[in-house]
Amino acid sequence: MSDRDKKQRFRRASGKGPAGGRDGGRHAGRRERGDRLEGAAILYGWHTVAAALANPQRRIRKLWLTENAARRLAEENIDTRVPPEIVRPNLIDARLGPDAVHQGLLAEADPLLAPELDALPRRGIVLVLDQITDPHNVGAIMRSAAAFAVSAIVTTARHSPEATGVLAKSASGALELVPLVTVQNLARALMELNDTGFLTVGLDSEGAGNLGAVELRQPLALVLGAEGRGLRQLTRQTCSVVARLDLPGEIKSLNVSNAAVLALYIAASRLGLTG
Template sequence: MSRMDSSKTHQSRGPTAKRSETKPPRSKPWEGQGESRPHRPKSAPASQEKNPSPFRQSSPDVILLHGFHAVREALRSDQRTCLALYATEAAAEKLAPDSKAAGLAPHIVTAEDLSRRLGSQTVHQGVLLEARPLEPLDITEIPTRSGVVLVLDQITDPHNVGAIVRTAAAFDVDAIVTTERHAPALGGVLAKAASGGLEHVQIVPVVNLARALETLGRLNYLRVGLDSAAEADFTQLPLQRPIALVLGGEGTGLRRLTREKCDFLARLDMPGKIKSLNVSNACAVVLTLIGRI
């Protein structure tokens, strides 16, 4: 380059030229050239980049059990297929003998992980079990130990059904007959409320409850429907076993066809000012009375 050219070049470096050199246009030279962004490896999708979920995806053939007693009894059950156990360090330590016997190594997670999976309001007690649903029982295959069966007519509240299952397990009830529709799922909140009872009571789902009651009648069950408006007092009935105690849904009670298929409709006479009980409490009272026959 000539001296004149060099001088021109030097003179052209004014303030504007300097700003251009010190602050070049923002460019991304790595884009479109097959190169990685400098000092930053190619990142995973946003959903996987931070705190990827340790849990398996939801599936119709996988149920979630939470709560210490529900999970412990499931781990101990010969009828339950357990897939994966997630627990905080403290909960895993408490469940160590049962998880080892079940052949599961717990995945250690935080309480926050469990709350994100189950919902912030869920009382999970630091443990979650992924498992297969229990195999349903046919109504003609109900075993006879106590000679007592519960029939639930569209009881939809999982807390109530869970409490009934827990009570049924305590009284060694042979089975619980329930409708396939208008009934809560046999896991989650229901299993937590049942406090492990779900592993000890046979569940019989039916499509048509009226036909199921007819079948129980042919199997010589005495079918007694509990109805607060009934004329007969439950304690005055000629009770005998086997007996099927029929309980109605919250608010609606027993449906017409259900009532028609019962041998007796009866009420519980309460001595206090409140004459009606929650369905799960009424179930416990009646099972106590049945225990006397």
């Protein structure tokens, strides 16, 4: 099979081909009948692919490696699980685009099955994302969530990036560690969390109280809105509490991924979940 034929087949399998963009793998993370998931997750980069190979719940369909990447996997005793195809770096470049830092590893895999909302543990912290669309931000949030042992991230089926490509690379392996729960209606999901005992705390610059002073308890759901727009009105109304992050400097707002890690640190510290 020629490189051109392989590239066309790769694009058909991934839904969009290069870079796992907004339309690539649209159904990754979406549930079908019988808990079957459609679409393919495109994973690239050392930490992302190595974490996927180490995850027994992740089914690897295909694996492309450069000679250097294959040698490093062997040196670190990482099982490729499927026979890899050894390729030149420029072939992976052609499939992902010139801006993708793939480090010689590219995998096509099944999306991970996600737990149902009512199956989330009644302890610890859950993050809820209200239409945060930037895959870099969501990936960074997932990485912080893994660091703080977050139980799950809840996001919307629409107006959110797919669990593939740029998001997976930005998450640096956290996609294998933090379940990603996709819901059709966020307000309804928040009501379900409220009904099952979660304290749902929305984070907003105009919140009534500082997160550091709000009484917190487990299980806790921290709700983050998109940059600029913040939480949607219905989301705010559905949260048990809306709190703000008080900052001492002249700049009073943070990038949403930075706000997420600060909120997680405050909440985890106050709940006794750190150290």
